[in-house]
Amino acid sequence: MSTQKTVRQEAGTVEDNPVRLDREKAEQIIDALNTDLADAYVLYHQLHKHHWNVEGAEHLDIHVFLQEAYEDVERAADEVAERVQAIGGVPHASMTALSAAATVEPEDEDVYDIRTSFENDLKMYGDIIESYREHIELAEGLGDYATGQMLREHLEDLEEHAHVLDHYLEDDTLVLESATK
Template sequence: MRKLNIGLTEEQRQGVINLLNQDLADAYLLLVKTKKFHWDVVGPQFRSLHQLWEEHYTALTETIDSVAERVRALGGYPIGTMEGFLKVATLKEQAETVPLATEMVSQLVNDHEQVIRNLRDHVDQCGDQFHDQGTADFLTGLMEGHEEMAWMLRSFIEGESLQSDGSQQSQGIKTPVGV
């Protein structure tokens, strides 16, 4: 096999590959949870959540493929088994029961936020420790996608009364958003 000559040492590439495989494992677990909730949701929110989660698992499927291909571009091999994913993932399965729709949303928000925190750390490590700005940029894009999905899910369960100027109504007092 021809040795890669892309400006990164073997150790740098392996460090990045390890981070990417953790991101891949988390994305796969998040995909499985999202699909499961897509199938199991019931109640008045069924249609909107069913459709939203279909959008999310479609995006997660694309993310998974992109991460695996990035691992291959760096000369590594992506994890490809559930056993492997479960060993390195930071997310945990919650297979005991089928929760109510709002709890499903809450669990997915927590998972996306965990992935976002991990990606922030991995962006820094890729750039600072491993000097792989390309992967740092790639992970920044993934992080932005998870931030949008988390926002959509949070918006579903965090309803607040807002004024037309974006301020919040709090016990009869008008408060600017973010204060």
């Protein structure tokens, strides 16, 4: 590892940007986006945890769904981080910064049944969805329609995954529990 350190931009600072978004407006949007970035990584890790630990008769379908979900979250996080940089900011990248900025609370390290896991995921999705709606309004109110559009596209994915989780949590199933046989 190199011992020479050349800092190009300090974390927490906002520079002029090529899209000509006013610096004061950019600061507000960057704060919101760094929150979205942090929340995305909390959700990503929780979904990945559930992907690793799912068991039971519906294992494969749920395993595949969770992989799709966490991959979508990771893709969105990457786009959010790139937008932060494009409007003159520094995206949070360390676990310390991400943990401090996150507004959602992750599940603990224990492994739960899939119903409990999905209930925890659905709550987190709901909190993030509400935050995205606020951040879309903020960005567009400040004239940053590109950020608003990007967040809208991510919001559609979040809502779709929340909808699927809600369906998984319904009582109607073709799978019989061994206790009812």
